[in-house]
Amino acid sequence: MDNPQDRFELDSQLTELSRVQPWIEALADRYGFSEDARFAMQLCVEEALANVVLHGYRSEAGHPIVMRASLSEGTLVFAIDDKAPPFAPTEPAPPNGATKPASLESIEPGGNGIRLLHRFAGSLRYERLPDGNRLTIGFPVP
Amino acid sequence: MTISTESMDGGITRVLLDGRLDIQGAAAVDLRMNVLAGSSKFLLIDLSKVSFLGSMGLRSIIIPAQAVSRRGGKVALFSPVPMVEEVLKASRVDEIIPIFHDLDAAVAALC
Numbered sequence: 001m002d003n004p005q006d007r008f009e010l011d012s013q014l015t016e017l018s019r020v021q022p023w024i025e026a027l028a029d030r031y032g033f034s035e036d037a038r039f040a041m042q043l044c045v046e047e048a049l050a051n052v053v054l055h056g057y058r059s060e061a062g063h064p065i066v067m068r069a070s071l072s073e074g075t076l077v078f079a080i081d082d083k084a085p086p087f088a089p090t091e092p093a094p095p096n097g098a099t100k101p102a103s104l105e106s107i108e109p110g111g112n113g114i115r116l117l118h119r120f121a122g123s124l125r126y127e128r129l130p131d132g133n134r135l136t137i138g139f140p141v142p
Numbered sequence: 143m144t145i146s147t148e149s150m151d152g153g154i155t156r157v158l159l160d161g162r163l164d165i166q167g168a169a170a171v172d173l174r175m176n177v178l179a180g181s182s183k184f185l186l187i188d189l190s191k192v193s194f195l196g197s198m199g200l201r202s203i204i205i206p207a208q209a210v211s212r213r214g215g216k217v218a219l220f221s222p223v224p225m226v227e228e229v230l231k232a233s234r235v236d237e238i239i240p241i242f243h244d245l246d247a248a249v250a251a252l253c
Contacts, residue, residue: 018166039194039225046164046196104211104238109204112233113197119232 006070012053012063012082017046020067027069031076031141040120041078044137047113048080048089056084056133075122075138083132089114143167145174152253155182156220160191163199172202179206183215184252190221195229207239218248 008023010016024045028038049065057063066081117124123138143161150156157178161167178185187203189195207217219241222230230236242248 014165018164021164036225042164042194043196043229050165050196050198104204104208104217107204107208107235107238109201109208110197112200116197116229116232119228 006068008067008069010049010065010067011061012057012065013059013061014050014053017049017053020045020049023067027076031071033076033139033142037139037142040122041076041139044117044121045078045080047117048078048135048137051087051089051113051117052080052082052084052133052135056082056087071141072138074141076141077136077138080135080137081129081132086128087133088126088128089117089135143170145171147178150186150249152184152249154184154186154249154252156186156188158188158191162194163192163202164194164196165198167194168196168198168202175202175206176209179209182210183213185210185215185217186220186248186252187217188220189226190223192222192226195222195226197233200229200233200235203239204235216252218242218252220245220248 006027008020010019021042024041025038028041033041052065053059063083068079070077070079121137122140125136127134127136143159143163143166146158148156148158155178157175159171185206203219210217217239219230219239221243222241227241230241240251242251
């Protein structure tokens, strides 16, 4: 298939996220992604969806999240649409080079999701939609 | 996701995690991890059977490690697979909780 259109809809709760895993695996099978690329895809989608649920919808269930997968110029692209208030996870991640975290106590247990998204996604794009947000995450097809 | 423990010489508790440390996996081990953090002085978290690690899974490691450290104990991570190690490095956890691939070195660092 040159231009598949796949759609997956879930509700805004963390317990829904595990349903996405087999869907991503099936897409990865279709395009022959490596184990490491599958790891990156699962990681980025989980972090992006968790952001929508926890920050976009503030952990309130009952809101839709729609994912679409498509192939564009040799890249498998996931578009994640929600109807939450504006929330752009593509804001620059906290500086990650200069200073070493001082101690175990100074490490923030949360807040790694966006950093991981930036590190493991092939490409990342945020759009504000008229009634929500769209995050597009791309992975080059091998 | 399963979690089991093993007592080692030197008062070290080795925690063996097995499975995907994603949101679901993290929820499955959090309570047990926190109990272990409350009762162990030296914690060796064995990640060799962990096939996936996300930010929620990182929390399941960092929060217990902070609790152990607060009580004057030490925590080390053992033998993560390469992609799991990448996640630990991308989030800079490796700079605070040491990662070992050699068991003797991990034990020496804890005691």
